[in-house]
Amino acid sequence: MRDVAIVSVAQSHHRRSAEELNEVEMIQPVIRAALDGVGASISDIDFTCSGSSDYLAGQAFSFVMTLDAVGAWPPIVESHVEMDGAWALYEAWLKIQTGAADTAFVYSYSKASPGDLPRVMSRMLDPYYAGPLWPDSVAYAGLQARAMLDAGVTTERRMAEVAHRNREAARNNPNAQVVGSPSVDELLATPMLSDPLRVHDCPPISDGGVAVVLAAGDRARDWAERPAWIRGIDHRIDGHQPGARDLTSAPSVALAAQRAGVDGSFDVAEVHAPFTHQEQLVLDGLGLGDDVDVNPSGGALAANPMMAAGLIRLGEVATRIMDGSAGRGVAHATAGHLLQQNLVCVLEGGD
Amino acid sequence: MAVDDSAGGEGLLRAPLVIEYPFNRTTGPVVGAFVTALRDRRVLGIRGADGRVVCPPVEYDPQTGAPLDEMVEVGTSGTITSWSWVSQVREGQPLQTPHALALIQLDGADTAMLHVVDAPGPESVSTGARVRIRWSDEPTGAITDIACFELDGGAS
Amino acid sequence: MTADDRGDRSISTLPEGLWTQPTPSVPVDLGDDPVRRQVVPASMRYDYTPGLASTRFLRGLAEKRFLGERCPETGEVYIPPRGVSPVSGLPTTEQVEVGPKATITSFCVVHIGFGFNAPPTPFVSALFLPDGAAVSLYGTMGEVSHDQVRIGMRVEPVWVDDDQLTESMENIRYWRPIDEPDVPAEQLKGHM
Numbered sequence: 001m002r003d004v005a006i007v008s009v010a011q012s013h014h015r016r017s018a019e020e021l022n023e024v025e026m027i028q029p030v031i032r033a034a035l036d037g038v039g040a041s042i043s044d045i046d047f048t049c050s051g052s053s054d055y056l057a058g059q060a061f062s063f064v065m066t067l068d069a070v071g072a073w074p075p076i077v078e079s080h081v082e083m084d085g086a087w088a089l090y091e092a093w094l095k096i097q098t099g100a101a102d103t104a105f106v107y108s109y110s111k112a113s114p115g116d117l118p119r120v121m122s123r124m125l126d127p128y129y130a131g132p133l134w135p136d137s138v139a140y141a142g143l144q145a146r147a148m149l150d151a152g153v154t155t156e157r158r159m160a161e162v163a164h165r166n167r168e169a170a171r172n173n174p175n176a177q178v179v180g181s182p183s184v185d186e187l188l189a190t191p192m193l194s195d196p197l198r199v200h201d202c203p204p205i206s207d208g209g210v211a212v213v214l215a216a217g218d219r220a221r222d223w224a225e226r227p228a229w230i231r232g233i234d235h236r237i238d239g240h241q242p243g244a245r246d247l248t249s250a251p252s253v254a255l256a257a258q259r260a261g262v263d264g265s266f267d268v269a270e271v272h273a274p275f276t277h278q279e280q281l282v283l284d285g286l287g288l289g290d291d292v293d294v295n296p297s298g299g300a301l302a303a304n305p306m307m308a309a310g311l312i313r314l315g316e317v318a319t320r321i322m323d324g325s326a327g328r329g330v331a332h333a334t335a336g337h338l339l340q341q342n343l344v345c346v347l348e349g350g351d
Numbered sequence: 352m353a354v355d356d357s358a359g360g361e362g363l364l365r366a367p368l369v370i371e372y373p374f375n376r377t378t379g380p381v382v383g384a385f386v387t388a389l390r391d392r393r394v395l396g397i398r399g400a401d402g403r404v405v406c407p408p409v410e411y412d413p414q415t416g417a418p419l420d421e422m423v424e425v426g427t428s429g430t431i432t433s434w435s436w437v438s439q440v441r442e443g444q445p446l447q448t449p450h451a452l453a454l455i456q457l458d459g460a461d462t463a464m465l466h467v468v469d470a471p472g473p474e475s476v477s478t479g480a481r482v483r484i485r486w487s488d489e490p491t492g493a494i495t496d497i498a499c500f501e502l503d504g505g506a507s
Numbered sequence: 508m509t510a511d512d513r514g515d516r517s518i519s520t521l522p523e524g525l526w527t528q529p530t531p532s533v534p535v536d537l538g539d540d541p542v543r544r545q546v547v548p549a550s551m552r553y554d555y556t557p558g559l560a561s562t563r564f565l566r567g568l569a570e571k572r573f574l575g576e577r578c579p580e581t582g583e584v585y586i587p588p589r590g591v592s593p594v595s596g597l598p599t600t601e602q603v604e605v606g607p608k609a610t611i612t613s614f615c616v617v618h619i620g621f622g623f624n625a626p627p628t629p630f631v632s633a634l635f636l637p638d639g640a641a642v643s644l645y646g647t648m649g650e651v652s653h654d655q656v657r658i659g660m661r662v663e664p665v666w667v668d669d670d671q672l673t674e675s676m677e678n679i680r681y682w683r684p685i686d687e688p689d690v691p692a693e694q695l696k697g698h699m
Contacts, residue, residue, distance in 0.1 A: 019363060019365075019554075019556045020363055020556065020558070020559060021558050021559060021590075022556075022557060022558025022559075022560075022561060022589060022590065023558075024558075024589050024590060024591045025558045025559055025560065025589070025590040025591065025598075028590070028591045028596070028598060031596065032596065032597075042596065055551070057553065058368050058370050058551060058553035058555065065589055067593070068589055068591045068592070068593040068596065069591045069596050070596055071592070071593070071594060071595050071596030071597075072593060072596075073593050073594045113554075114368070114553040114554050114555055114556070115551060115552070115553045115554075116441070116551075116552070118441070119441050119442070119443075119551070120551060123549060123551075127374070127376060127547055128376070128378065128382050128386075128407075128494065128545065128547075129382075129407045129464070129465065129494050130465050130494075131547060131549070132443075132493055132494050132495050132547060133444065133445055133452075133465065133466065133467065133494065133495070134441060134442070134443035134444045135444075135452050135465065136437065136439075136441055138435075139435045139436070139437045139452040140435075140452065141435075142434075142435025142436070142452070143433045143434065143435055143452065143453075143454055144433075145435070146433045146434055146435055146478065147432070147433040150433065150478045192436065192438075192473070193438070194435050194436055194437060194438060194439075195435060195436035195438075195473040196435065197435065239413040239414075241405075241407075241409065241413065241462065242454060242463075242465060243432070243454045243455075243456070243462045243463030243464055243465060244405060244409075244413050244462040244463075247433065363556050363562065364556065364557055364562050364565055364566075364674055365554060365555060365556045366555050367552060367553070367554065367555070368552070368553040368554075368555040369550060369551070369552050369553075370550070370551050370553070371548065371549065371550045371551075372548070372549040372550075373546065373548050374546070374547050374548070374549065375544055375545070375546050375547075376544060376545050376546075376547055377543060377544055378542055378543055378544065378545060380530055380531060381531055383541055383542050383543055384531065384533045384537060384541070386542045386545070387537045387538070387541040387542045388533075388535055388537065390542065391535070391538070393535055395533065395534070395535070397531060408531075419531065420530065420531045420532060421531060421532055422531045422532060422533045422534060423534060424534050424535060492542035492545065493545055493547075
């Protein structure tokens with residue numbers, strides 16, 4: 001295996017609606033900042049991979065437009081996934097492993113604001129059995145929360161504590177959209193949004209994006225004083241029928257974690273749990289100890305740009321390794337509904 | 352495009368954009384049998400590799416990937432295994448009044464089906480509650496031939 | 508895999524074990540008209556905003572002007588502008604009025620129209636390079652027989668009546684020839 005590291009990370013200041021910008025105008029400063037972070041131009045990049053979904057803004061082939069911000073002419077080696085950018089990073093990492101590239105540029109973004117996101121998300125479901133029912137994504141997540149509550153795996157208080165801790169942590173995140181939280185008791189006194197979920201249990205709807213530079217070996221050492229080395233990365237998927245899954249566990253998290261080499265101690269963990277009840281499922285799957293700093297960024301509860309919030313988790317861990325505030329960290333990204341698909345990445349500093 | 356002067360300054364241009372996907376999907380033999388039976392007010396599952404009955408039925412075993420070949424009839428009543436409350440109804444949903452989204456394990460099945468339950472409020476719904484199918488008056492051979500589920504002895 | 512295996516074929520004929528189509532036994536009578544297809548319509552509404560550069564372009568169109576934007580590195584003018592130069596990846600900030608006269612860089616004679624507002628066939632769809640721009644706009648030709656259209660032909664837009672002008676490409680009814688000599692193809696190199 002080749003040593004591959006994240007050497008630069010940039011993200012937008014996420015907000016509810018970047019309505020004055022089109023997608024390329026929104027992501028261009030982020031792309032430029034990530035490349036500038038290592039003094040690179042696109043001619044230094046061997047492979048570019050992006051993640052986005054046209055359903056979110058109703059903009060056909062928006063990723064082709066956003067390639068303008070990379071400077072894609074003369075033609076570059078380029079790919080795209082209709083998934084969170086964490087999977088675009090996985091493809092780029094794989095490309096470097098094959099030896100076909102030494103450097104890669106990965107970015108992802110979305111503008112969910114033009115549409116009704118909870119309704120748009122229903123188009124991701126089985127088109128025969130679920131799609132015609134148009135279940136909104138909040139009520140759909142509520143099925144998982146209810147199963148966990150019924151099984152005693154979590155409590156409404158514990159869910160509120162997750163909301164409170166993440167959004168208080170977001171006070172230190174200049175890119176966060178939802179910053180600060182009422183007390184847990186105050187949260188529990190609020191009405192249900194989609195019983196058993198209250199507003200604080202749900203992620204914000206966010207417009208934004210993230211960009212990351214990857215490099216192998218000495219190139220990474222040239223570009224960064226402290227590269228964030230990818231020591232393990234894996235992704236796994238659970239079945240798609242919600243009624244045929246045990247919603248009170250996330251086996252694909254545990255398997256991906258095992259395959260990515262999640263053991264020993266970590267300074268930091270960033271997990272992609274859009275709904276409060278999901279954080280516990282991810283942490284249980286990762287099998288982390290109590291001494292790990294979980295979601296110092298505030299996680300997806302502080303900002304949840306679709307297709308980017310997973311890659312942002314990898315970026316948040318990498319940033320802390322690159323700035324020396326953490327030595328070893330684990331990042332998690334999820335895709336689909338109800339933690340259906342999960343990616344786990346172990347990052348560390350050192351040589 | 353209309354000019355939205357409320358945005359201040361020159362205002363933003365904005366326009367409604369409607370995207371339609373008029374998909375005409377083939378069902379294949381398993382989904383086809385399931386929705387054909389729904390049209391006749393019967394529900395089919397399929398026996399998985401471990402003997403469990405999966406409903407709604409799938410072509411391949413969710414665990415092993417083995418092709419499945421034995422469809423079985425299951426009941427039209429069942430039990431709620433999980434649910435959430437839909438307070439803000441959206442276009443296209445089976446019920447246009449607040450209702451429960453639910454996973455329902457039909458009698459004779461070992462997995463649960465996603466559908467909606469007509470109920471007056473969240474306080475009348477509970478995991479473990481018994482529900483039965485309310486059939487559509489105009490079946491077309493689709494999951495929506497089940498208009499919704501209603502509570503047994505129901506308040507609805 | 509043999510050469511015979513590499514041709515196109517339906518997935519149900521793939522070699523045994525690679526893929527098998529389930530043919531389940533069904534315990535009920537499905538009648539003589541089983542469901543084989545479903546029409547599953549999906550309609551989604553968006554509140555579309557075009558972004559800063561496209562807004563400037565669309566506002567220009569409402570005044571019958573073509574406003575492109577210049578790449579700060581190459582000096583080329585892009586239209587319609589998206590706000591970013593596709594060559595340098597840098598924001599375009601300088602607006603440049605181009606056209607309205609233009610040159611045909613490519614065209615197609617359409618004999619089968621589709622779409623709900625396609626003109627009567629045969630018609631000519633074409634790419635029009637406005638004077639001063641680096642890239643072409645798409646549109647249709649009018650006031651000329653389809654067999655007279657050629658690459659390098661000089662044209663101008665025909666606008667809708669002034670009271671019909673909006674911030675829309677629909678302001679251009681079509682393009683028509685003007686009495687100017689053709690532009691030689693070699694001068695269009697890089698723009699075709």
